[in-house]
Amino acid sequence: MPRKAYRNTTITARGEALKRRDVQSPLDRASPEPLYRQIADRLRAEIEADRLAAGSRLPSIRELARGLGVNLVTVVTAYRELIRAGLASGQVGRGTFVRPPEAPLERREAPRQEILGEGGTRWDPPAIPRSRATMLFKPLDKDVVPLNSGLPAADFFPMAAFRRALEAVLRREGSAALQYQPMEGNGPLREAIAAYLESRGTPVRPEEVLICSGAVTGVHIAARFLAMPGDVLLAENPVYCGFLSAVESLGVKLVGIPVDDEGMRVDVAERLIRQYRPKAIYTIPTYNNPTGVCLSLDRRRALLALSRREGVPIIEEDYANEIGFTGPPPPTLKAMDGAGQIIHVKSFAKLVFPSIRVAAIAAPASMIRGLLCVKEGIDPYASGLNQRVLHELLQQPEFSRHIEDLAGKYRPRYEAMRGALREGAGRHLTWMEPKGGVHVWARLPDGLNSQDLLPEAIGAGVAFTPGHCFVPDRGGEDCLRLSFGNVTPAQIASGVSRLVKVIQRQRARRRRRPLAEPMSASMLL
Ligand SMILES: Cc1ncc(COP(=O)(O)O)c(C=O)c1O
DSSP, X not given: OOOOOSOTTSOOSTTOOOOHHHHTSOOOTTSSSOHHHHHHHHHHHHHHTTOSOTTOBOOOHHHHHHHHTOOHHHHHHHHHXXXXXXXXXXXXXXXXXEOOOOOOOOOOOOOBOOXXXXXXXXXXXXXXXXXXXXXXXXXXOTTSEETTOOXXXXXXXXXXXXXXXXXHHHHHHGGGGGSOOOTTOOHHHHHHHHHHXXXXXXXXXXXXXXXESSHHHHHHHHHHHHOOTTOEEEEEESOOHHHXXXXXXXXXXXXXXXXXXXXXXXXXXXXXXXXXXXXXXXXXXXXXXXXXXOOOHHHHHHHHHHHHHHTOOEEEEESOTTOBSSSOOOOOTTTTXXXXXXXXXXXXXXXXXXXXXXXEEEOOHHHHHHHHHHHHHHOSOOOHHHHHHHHHXXXXXXXXXXXXXXXXXXXXXXXXXXXXXXXXXXXXXXXXXXXXXXXXXXEOSTTOOHHHHHHHHHHTTEEOEEGGGGSSXXXXXXXXXXXXXXXXXXXXXXHHHHHHHHHHHHHHHHXXXXXXXXXXXXXXX
């Protein structure tokens, strides 16, 4: 992935151009990473670290091509990448410039849209953000390998334990089991979840646990508690699409924090906090969806220190702590929280099954009342029956064994995905090595667009989720998510091989369609 090629002293003042000697540091020609990508990554790293000042002019295409010993098209493609990612802009006849950061966001009225009703009436509800879910649950022919499916494996659901738990609840409580539960959640379940979290190293008190209808609802409640429409939240970029949908529906503005193999770039988060004064940071530190990376212990400490210093609370989501493949993960942020700054949202969708629709919000005592008030408006009553069943499950030794075995059950799929990528896709994709969860985040070569690729891939018998579904605002078009939780190792191998063939075909087509010789950047940008 990105390599640092420039010295930190490259740019010392805002507006100063890149110095020639740094531009000329040699590219790695033996790397599977294409040259244009290496150039774009270098410039991206400089811009994100603020070493290339907003407004400064990038070197001319000719100058950079000559200095690096590459052809003009390579540099043009690199610059296009930066423009597509919103990091640079091209101006006809003038060149390519580092884009100024977005101006501070003011509170503004939500945009409205006009709808013509059946009886001729006109409605003007707020404009609805585009659906991200429709991109994930497209019906596919059964011979298409669904590497787009983020679902857990139905074969791994604890069916016997669930049946026993359901029967025990109904036998013991009869029709009373079907009543509402208190808004904060079923008392014994709050205790059982506190005990479960503690057993996994995150001590919380039962009265600091609220039960909600799934983790996405929990995140929605937490975000609404901390932010108003027009406020800013920071989140890892790429980020779980369910979170994007929840927050976009609130009219909250999201600003992405870049990630690398150690997780969120906390150094960049610090700069973004100063720039945007966000109301919270959202993160999935352990086996992030969609990247599968795990925030390192040092960065966890740095993130907590930053949050405390700047007074910005953190929403930490955990959906897959139990599904790790490289040894135990570092402690949760909640476990390390000495200052009451973490709202921890725990999903049980991968531990039980998605339709359990019961999750937990574990928050500092000072926030519980406020969260409960918000919950009252959004999600007053999670399913009373399922809360009781989850409580019963958490008492069963068989369910504990199921959770302990889960990573082992998913491991062959994880190994199959890594093996298939390593053996067949090394020249066609770059990807982040996942440490847990059920997803891999990969990048296409030559600036190919994952949305354009998808129909051809489905025609060839494989589906994936296009990268833009996981990116706030713009970007991610050259990335995709491959999920391995709900497909067998054999399906994974054939899915990846089909995908590689489609990429090869698109690359070959692109090579046959020669680009006009770019005489100046502005002709192509
Ligand atoms: C990061 C993340 N959060 C939450 C969920 C879903 O959680 P729930 O079903 O509890 O809403 C998923 C499901 O895939 C997920 O990947």
